[in-house]
Amino acid sequence: MTLANILPANGMLKEPGPKQRISSIDILRGLVMLIMALDHVRDFFNFHHPEPTDLAVTTPLLFFTRWITHFCAPTFVFLSGISAYLAGTRRTKKQLSVFLLKRGLWLLAVEFLIITLAITLDPLYHIFILQVIWAIGGSMILLGLMVWLPLPVVAATGVVLVFGHNIFDLVKVPFINDTVAGKLLFSGAGFNGFIPFSKGRGMLAAYALLPWAGLMFIGYALGTLYTNSYDAAKRRKVLLYAGLGVLAMFFILRFLNGYGDPAPWSVQNTSALTIISFFNVSKYPPSLVYLSMTIGPALLILAGTEKISNKFASVLIVYGNVPFFYYLCHWYLLKILNVIAFYATGFKSSEIIGQHHMPPVFQPDEFGFGLGGVYLVWLLILVILYFPCRWYSKYKQSHSQWWLSYL
Numbered sequence: 001m002t003l004a005n006i007l008p009a010n011g012m013l014k015e016p017g018p019k020q021r022i023s024s025i026d027i028l029r030g031l032v033m034l035i036m037a038l039d040h041v042r043d044f045f046n047f048h049h050p051e052p053t054d055l056a057v058t059t060p061l062l063f064f065t066r067w068i069t070h071f072c073a074p075t076f077v078f079l080s081g082i083s084a085y086l087a088g089t090r091r092t093k094k095q096l097s098v099f100l101l102k103r104g105l106w107l108l109a110v111e112f113l114i115i116t117l118a119i120t121l122d123p124l125y126h127i128f129i130l131q132v133i134w135a136i137g138g139s140m141i142l143l144g145l146m147v148w149l150p151l152p153v154v155a156a157t158g159v160v161l162v163f164g165h166n167i168f169d170l171v172k173v174p175f176i177n178d179t180v181a182g183k184l185l186f187s188g189a190g191f192n193g194f195i196p197f198s199k200g201r202g203m204l205a206a207y208a209l210l211p212w213a214g215l216m217f218i219g220y221a222l223g224t225l226y227t228n229s230y231d232a233a234k235r236r237k238v239l240l241y242a243g244l245g246v247l248a249m250f251f252i253l254r255f256l257n258g259y260g261d262p263a264p265w266s267v268q269n270t271s272a273l274t275i276i277s278f279f280n281v282s283k284y285p286p287s288l289v290y291l292s293m294t295i296g297p298a299l300l301i302l303a304g305t306e307k308i309s310n311k312f313a314s315v316l317i318v319y320g321n322v323p324f325f326y327y328l329c330h331w332y333l334l335k336i337l338n339v340i341a342f343y344a345t346g347f348k349s350s351e352i353i354g355q356h357h358m359p360p361v362f363q364p365d366e367f368g369f370g371l372g373g374v375y376l377v378w379l380l381i382l383v384i385l386y387f388p389c390r391w392y393s394k395y396k397q398s399h400s401q402w403w404l405s406y407l
Contacts, residue, residue, distance in 0.1 A: 025302070028298060030319035044368075047368035047370055073135070076323070093148060100141070111133040114328065127359060128202075140216070260289040263280065263281070322392045337380075
């Protein structure tokens with residue numbers, strides 16, 4: 001790479017240009033953001049808090065309520081990779097690298113301090129909860145270092161991480177499951193795994209970084225499909241065939257019950273439970289089968305929504321334009337509604353779980369609603385958040401302050 005490749009004709013570093021909005025990406029991003037809130041509402045408000053993936057207690061509707069939200073995190077990480085590539089078309093390599101590093105660090109700070117506080121209501125931070133924003137922020141930091149490499153190397157690294165990390169299901173390496181670094185990078189502690197710092201303090205690292213980083217690298221490489229010089233008809237065809245191919249890979253790998261997921265499916269007592277077992281794939285860490293199941297439809301939606309223009313698509317675009325703003329707001333709104341519902345349904349402060357220096361949990365076993373109530377609360381949250389999201393979307397379109405790139 002020569003200096004001429006980095007600098008424009010006048011020899012000056014180029015300023016980041018205006019952000020290019022791609023409606024199909026915003027539609028898909030808005031769709032998964034809406035669906036994502038359903039899973040969190042279920043966590044906060046479902047009566048008795050049954051485990052949707054436990055075949056002994058689940059029902060088809062309960063499993064579906066969890067399963068449909070599986071598409072959210074992979075799609076959002078994947079689209080973040082595409083967006084990173086498009087951001088690079090308006091910046092030099094150095095500017096893009098610095099931007100991704102700074103944004104990644106900012107996301108980590110938000111996950112540790114702002115989102116954890118929303119979930120726990122514990123200003124003393126006895127526990128940190130690392131979820132998808134940790135995965136995106138950490139992946140952006142790694143991508144900020146990788147952008148200096150040739151694009152095929154970035155893509156190949158992503159493919160190796162996504163396709164290869166399930167080898168540790170077959171080859172047991174003590175480092176992967178027995179060390180903090182191994183859990184953070186490869187295996188993930190999951191929501192049942194607590195990594196202690198000291199007595200009464202620690203973190204839940206649900207998302208293993210490297211498999212998610214691999215998915216972002218692949219998204220970054222596919223960002224080339226969205227450059228202005230790429231033929232739109234060809235792009236739709238590539239996305240269509242890629243989506244069908246990835247879905248076919250999911251069904252083949254899952255049917256064979258071999259490589260790609262540590263939890264094999266099996267025939268159950270009923271057809272419904274057998275179907276649930278087949279689609280009950282592993283998210284922590286995200287298995288190859290899980291990512292194939294979720295990214296395949298995402299690619300098909302991208303292929304099919306480029307020319308869509310209707311009221312529902314316009315609503316999705318509102319949320320898709322400001323996903324991080326929506327994500328932050330929905331956590332705090334969820335917690336506020338959780339506390340209001342706790343007291344409104346007759347519970348007392350003495351029934352709050354988590355005394356003695358642990359975060360307060362307003363979810364005793366008898367608290368909550370059935371799935372019908374969960375869906376109603378979900379719809380209420382979507383309606384409430386539409387208006388601030390629409391306002392902020394318009395604000396971003398009419399303003400250019402530097403901090404808007406971070407929210």
